[in-house]
Amino acid sequence: MSENDTAPAPNSPLGVGLDMGTMNIVAARRDASGVVTKRMRDAFLDLPAEHKRMLKLSSVNYVEKDDSIIIVGDAAYEMANVFGREVRRPLQAGLISAGEMDALEILGILVRHVLGDPRSDKEVCVYSVPAAPVDDPERDIVYHQGILGKIVTECGYKAIPSNEALAIIYAECGKDQFSGIGFSFGSGMTNVALAIRTVEALSFSVGRGGDWIDKGAAKSVGATQARMCSVKEKGLNLLKPEGREQEALVVYYKNLVEYALDNVAKEFEKIRAQFDMPFPVPIVVSGGTSKAEGFLDFFKEVFESKRKRFPIEVSQIRAATEPLDAVARGLLVQAVQEYED
Amino acid sequence: MIEAQIICNAPVMIPDLRLDLSRGEEIWIDERMARHSKDLGKALAVGKVKVFYRVRDRKKTRRMAPPNYQRVKPQPRVVTETKVVETKMEKPDTAALAAEIKQELLGDLKDTIAAEIAKALAAQPKPEIPEAPAPSLGAEEMAKVMEGVLKKHMPTQTGGVVIPSGRTRPQKTEEETPLYLPQGIVDKDAKTAISVQSKTTKEGGDELDENARLLREMRRKRKTDGDQ
DSSP states (O other), rough: SOOOOOOOOSSSSSEEEEEEEEEEEEEEEEETTEEEEEEEEEEEEEEGGHHHHHHHHHHHOOEEEETTEEEEHHHHHHHHHHTTTTOOOOOEEEEOOTHHHHHHHHHHHHHHHHHHHHHSTTEEEEEEEEOBTTTTTTTTTTHHHHEEEEEEEETTEEEEEEEEEEHHHHHHHHTTOOEEEEEEOOOOOOEEEOOOOEEEEEEEEEEEEHHHHHHHHHHHOOOHHHHHHHHHHHHHHHHSSOHHHHHHHHHHHHHHHHHHHHHHHHHHHHHGOOOOOOOOOOEEEEEEGGGGGGGHHHHHHHHHHHHHOOOSSSEEEEEEESTTTHHHHHHHHHHHSSSOO | EEEEEESSSSEEEEEEETEOOOTTOOEEHHHHHHOOOOHHHHHHTTEEEEEEEEOOOOOOOOOOOTTOOOOOOOOOOOOOOOOOOOOOOOOHHHHHHHHHHHHHHHHHHHHHHHHHHHHHHHHSOOOOOOOOOOOHHHHHHHHHHHEEEEHSSSSSOOOOOOOTTOOOOOOHHHHHHHOOOOHHHHHTTTTOOOHHHEEESTTTHHHHHHHOOOOOOHHHHHHHHHOO
């Protein structure tokens, strides 16, 4: 492989965490110098083979396949604008699309490059799996989990699946005895998990995320989804929106947070009798969608309007230290603890 | 049936009908008797009575039975006769009775001894027995126990559709649901030119190690508690 891999120190702990998101693939490892994270955009674009020469010169990431060249990662977005095309994504709304055989092959290559070679035989790799969506029971996570497990195994690792939102609690709630509510506001979906002293009490996902915000806001102002995504990424302050487009985005952000909180209350009511909440728990928000400016205060504001009816006593609301890496770090915690001292 | 309605206008006696009527009184008699009574004819002639021959319906309107009422035929009353059977008193076996009384007395003595021994034991100090830990099953343990019980008692399902719910544990569904996974997804010989962004964060490494250690300890403790 030609990537700029840093050789791990011989004494660094084994294990790797792999976060498979709709927008990004992130791998986290423990190194002697700290935590090493590798990230790649989960997107690709196929072009005719004649563009190969040009691509070599521009040093973009690509894969040669039969008579075509497939651009992968961030460059796929840039090239899509140049050629007036739409990028393809191996994951749709958080899950692998069963009909995309090409996408699987590309996903396999992306994962192999992000993970790198295992440092020992069957090194443990804990990979993220979303919980089944409560608002779309037709969507199946079984295939998604199976395919990812297969890819990780084919890369030479021992694959262990783990819940995406639970990983946030493992990364951020060590001082709270691994008790808390983790919100992973991703691009394709929002994952939620409640854990009490490491035990997963509740986990679910809703089929709304960053893409849903872009789509809804675009429809309401008569713009394209790509345009709204661009407005969002250029810098959107949720507490001080400017102009119609930003205001529309804020409306959908608010709806997303309310929807996630309402579903926590609804799902918790189903299991209330089984669990004794011994103490108030913190809420940790994470994910790419939570990177918008003022998101934490915005979330707190929405939560305060619902606190009286919220069935779980909340001690604190905080943002993950690294919103894009929190899931991968939590998965790494699980991978490292698989090895005995 | 036709009857005669006699309405009295003034006090009058009708001897052949044995009637003594006062003013305003009204009686009904059989039509034949009225037609054959000479005294009634005389009273009618002088205007002391009025006679009307009318058809009177004597049938009573029957009450409607309540809905869904099932009429039960009256059952003949069963009369049981009590017979007095005389039994001859047997002469009691005094020896057997004595043996029985003796046995009962011995039983009482045993009970008394047992009660005394129990009192003596209760007076002694109790050996300290550590209290059994209260079962604190978490969601996963509870699910495992439930699963075990259900598997034991429920018949094995051989077919059907698995509908994923909001709380499906993905780790378990993989084992239970048949799934086709294509082989050789990762093409290791593919010609690629890929460079991956890498970032090293110095802070957070120790916290991560500490979290891993805590998680390992807590999981181990849970496992030990579960085994006990």
